[in-house]
Amino acid sequence: MAENIPNNAGGSAYGQGFTNSHRIHSALTAGNIVTVAIQLFREKSDDYITTSLQSYLWLFLTGLGASLCAGVGTVIGQTIGLSNWAELGILALLFTLPMLAFGRGRKTAIGGVLSQLIFNKLVSRSETKEDIQKRLFPRVWRFFRGEVLFWLALVGLYFGLAFILGLILRGFFLSIRDQDFVDFFSLPEQDFSSALLTLITIIVLVLLFYLGLFLFFSYFIARLWLFDVVIAFEDVSARDAIRRSWQLTRGQGWQSLAIVMICGLLLIPPFSVSMFLSIFSIFAILFIAIVAFPIYQAIKAVIYYDLRSRNEGLTFDLDITATNPQNHLRRVILQTPESIELDLALGGIGSRALAWAIDQLLLWVGIILFWYFGSILYLTILVPILNNASVAFEQGELDQWIEAIATFLTFALSNCYFIAFETLWRGQTPGKRIAKIRVVRDTGRPVGLRESSIRSLLSSIDVFFFFIGVIRIAVTSSEKRLGDLVAGTLVVQDQRQGADETQQPFDVSPGISHLAAELVANPQLRTITPDQFLTLRDFLGYRSQLASRMRSQITTKLADQIRNLLGQNNQPLALGLDDLELVEATYLACQQANQS
Template sequence: MMRPQSRPARSLASGTIITIALQIYRQAGNRYFLISLIAHAWFFLIGLGLVVGGLIFGVVGAVFIAGNQGNFGIVLGLLILLLGLGLPLFGFGLARFTASGGLLSRLIFNALQDSTEDEAEVRRFIYPRLWSYLWTVLGTGLILLFIYLAWAAFGYLLYLGFWPLINSLDWGNMSEAWRTALILIILLLLLGVILAAMVTVSYVAARLSLVDAVLAIEPELTAMEAIQRSWRLTQGQAWHTLTVFFIASILVIPANLAASLINAVMVIPVAGFFAAVLLLPVWQGIKAVMYYDLRVRNEGLSFRLQATIPSPMRFMRRVILQTPESIELDFALAGIGSRALAWVVDQVILYVGLLILAIIVGYLYFYGIYPFLLEQFPNGDQSYNLWALGIYLLINYFIYNGYYIYFESAWQGQTPGKRLAEIRVVQDNGKPIGVREAALRSFLQAIDIPFFGIGVFLVALTPSEKRLGDMVAGTLVIQDEQATRNAPTGQTISLVARELAPLIQNLPGLGGLQPDHYLLVRNFLLNRQQLKPAGRFETSQRLHHSLQELLFVQEDIPSELAQASAEEFIEAVYLAYRQQQHS
C-alpha cells in the first residue's frame, strides 16, 4: 500500500551536490572525522610496504651493479621478503583505506535517505570484502595507466613523424613572419595534443570516480561489476560529474594552502595529514550525493511510492526574511558549491574576454600607437610603455568590476555564472540589489578571494553564508526559486489513456489517491523522457503496481485496464484524478 510522500527531488545542480555533501558532513562531523582518521592510519602500513619494497629493490640493484650476480640466495631471499611482507602490507593498507572511504559514502548515502541502518551493520557489509576494494582500486588504476601509456605512445609516434620534418625546414632563410607562424602552429598542435590527453584522462577518471561508493552502497557487486556500474551510471553525465569534482578541487585549495604554510614552519608535517583527514569525508560525501543524483537522473530513484524518500534539498540552509510590509519570505541559501561554480564560470568569461582585449590592444599599441609616438617624440621611450601599462591595468580593473556591477544590478542579482548555477543576490530584506550593493560586493572580492580564500571559509562556516562583500553590502546569495533548469515543457497523453480515464474515474479506490500521490505521478510523466530506457521501464512498472494496489483493494481489475501498458495506466490515473478534482 502506498504512503503519501513529499514532492520528489529533481536532479541536483553541480554546485548543490557539493553543498549538500558539506552540510551532511557538518551534521555528523565528529563521527565522519574519526572514521577518516582511522582510515588514514592505515596509510602507515602502505608507507611501510613501500619502504620495505624500496629497500629490497635498492639492495638487489646494488648486488647486481657490484657484479655479484652469483649471490642468488641473497636476491631470492630479498624477493621473498618483498612478496611476503612489502606487498601484503601495501595491499592491506590500501584496501582498508579504500573500504573506509566506502564506509563514509554509505553512511552519507543513508543520511540522504533517512535510513536507520546502524554503523556496525554497515561495517559488517564492507570490511569482510577488503580485497574487492583492493581489486577495484587496482583495476581503475590499470585502466587509467593504459590510457596514459596510449597517449604517451601516440605522442612518441608524432615526435618520430614530425621532428624530421621540422628539422628539414630551412629556418635560416625563412622570413620572420613565416618562422613565427610556424612556431605558433607547432605550439598550438602540441598544446592541442596535451589538452586532448588531459580531457581523455579526466573523462575516464570521472566515469570511474564512483567505484568505491558503488561497491559500498551495492554490496552484492564484485569489483569488476562495480567498475562497470560506475561507468553505466555516469553515461551521459561525465561532464556533470567532472564539473562537480573540479569545483570541489578549487574549494579545497585554501585548506591545502593553509596546511602547506603550516608544514613549512613545522618539523613534523602534521598539518598536511590533518587536512587530508579533514577532507576525505568531503570527497566521499560528494561521491554519495553524486551517486544519489545519478540514480535520480537515470533510474528514477525518487519515484518510489512504497516508501517516503525525502528530498536532499532539506539539507540546504534556509533563511526567512521580513519585508517592510511584514511579509515573510522563505529562501534556500545558495551554498558554497553553487557560489564556487558561478565564480568559476564568471572568471572564465572575464579572463577570456580580457585575453582577447590584451591581444587586440597589444597589437594596436605595438604596431600602431607606439611607433607613432616614437616618431613624434623620440625621447620618451620608457615613459610611453609605463603609461601604456598603467592605463591598460586600470582598464582591466574597471572591466573586471564593471562586469559584476552591471550584471548583478541589471539582471536582478545574477551574472552569467550565477544564472547557470541558479542562484541570485538579494538584499537582507529580500529586495533586489542595486548598483551600490553590487559595487561593494565586487570591490571587496580583492580581499575575499586572494587572502587565503577567507571568503570561502566565511561562506562555508557562517550560518548566513556571507563573505566580507555580503556583510558590508547587506546582501544574501540565495537559490533562484524561479530557475527552470530541467523544467518539463509538457507531456503527451496517449489516446488509450484518454479512453481509460473515465473508467478509472468511477472507481471507489480513486478517493484514496492523495495530492502527494498525484504530484508524484505527474512528475514522473513530466520527467520520464529524461530517464534511461531501463530506468524508465523499471520505474513505470513500479508505479503501475503501486497504483493498482491502491485503486483495486477489493474489486478485480477490469480487462481493459489489465491490458493497458504500465505508462498508459499511469497516464489514465493522472487524467482521472485531474478530472475528478475539476468536477
C-alpha cells in the same frame, strides 16, 4: 481523458504536509550537489571524521605490517642464498604487496560505508554503520581491484595522451632548425615585432592545448570515479563497477567534470593556508585529508542518488521515502520594505565556487585577448608611429608607460566584469547564471551599482587574505563573505530553477476510470500513504523521460507493490489488468478517495 498532474496534487488526504517542492526525481546543479553533500556531512561530521580517521589508521597499520613483511622477506631471501640487492628487493616487495593491497582496499571500503550512510539519509533508510560494515567489508578485495582498474585506466589514458603530444611536439621541433633560433634574435627591429607576435601566439596556443588536455583527462576521472559507490550499493564486480560508473554518467559527463573541478577548488584554500604552518604543515595536510575524505564520499553519494533518480527512476518505489535534496540547502527569510517575507535558499559554497571558476575562466580569457591584441597594436602600430614622430621617448620609458596603462586597464577590466554584469543582469554574472544563483540585497531587492562595486572591490581581500571569504561562506549561517557583509547582500538560489518542467499530462481511458471507482471501495486503499501517492503521481508525470527499459521495470515494480498493499484477491486486480493500467487506476482511486 487527459489530466495535467499538478505539483501539489492530492489535497488534504493525499498530499498533506507535502508541497510542490516534493520532486522525487531531483535534478540538482553541479554546485548544489556539492553544497548538499557538505550539509549532509555537517549533520554528523564528528561520526564521519572518526570513521575517516579509522581508514587512515588502517593504512598506517597495514604500512607497518608491510614493513615487517618486507623484513621477513629479506631474511628468507638471505636464508635461501640470495645476495643480490635487486633480488632481495623484489622478494621483499612481493611480501609487502598483499598487506598494502589489503590496507588500500579496506580504506576504499570504508569510503563505501561513508557513502552508504549519506545515501541512506536521502532515501530515509534506517541502517546502522555496523550493519553496513558487515555487508561491505567482505568486499575489500573487490574494492581494491576496482581502484586498481580505475588507476590503470587513467594511467593508460595519460600515456596515450603523452604519446600523441610527443608526436606533435616532435614534428614541431623537427620543423625548426637551430639556425632559426639564431636568426630570430638577430632579426632587424622592423621584423622582430612580427616574429615576437608569432612566438606569443604559439605560446598561447600551447597553453590552450595543455588546458584542453587537462580538461579531457579530468573528464575521464569524473566519468569513472563512482566505481566505489557502485560496488557498495549494487554489489557488482570491479570491472562491472567501472563500466557502470561510465554508464551512469552518460550524458552528464560535463556536470560530473564540474563537480570534480569544484572539489579541487575547495581544497586549494585549506592546503594553501597549511603551507604557512611551517613544521606543522604535514599535520595540517593530514587533518585536511581526513576531513576531505568523507566529504568526497558524500559528494559521490549525492551524485549517485541524483543520477539514478533522474535517469533511472530510483525513487519511484513505494518502499522508499525519498527526500528532496534541495531541502538540505540553507535557507533565509528576508523582510521586504513592503513587509513581505521571502523564503529563499542560499547559494551554497558549491554553487558559488562553480560560478567563481566560470567567471574567472571567462575573465582571464578576456584579459589574455586584451593583452594579445594590445601587443599587436603596440608593436605594429604604436611603436612605428612614435619612432617616426619627433617624440622624445626613450624605448625603456615608453615600455614602462605602456605597462602601467595596461596594468591599470587590466585591473579595471577585472572589476568592471563583475560590476557591469551584476548591475545589468539583476545580480548575475555568466558564471552565476550557469550555476543558477544570483546576488540580492538583504531586503530581497536586486543589487545596484553601489552593491556590485563594493562586492567586486573587496573580492581580492576575500580571496587572497588567507581566503577569509571562503571561510566565512563555509562557517557562517548567512554564507556572507566580507564583500557581502559590507555591501549588505546575499547570494541566493535563482528561484526560476525550482520550476518543474518535467511533469507531463497522461492519458487515462474510460475503462481505467471505471476500475479506479471500484478500487475506491477497497478498504486497503487507505494503506497507501501520502508519500506513496506522490510517488505514483511523479512516476506517471515523469515516465516519458525514462528509457523504455527502465520505464517497464519501474512499472512492474510499482504494480507488484500495489498488489501487495491492496491484496491479491481484490476483484479489480483479478481482471487481468496490465501493470501500467493498475498504476494509473490506483492513482486515480486515491485521488477520488481524497475528493470524497
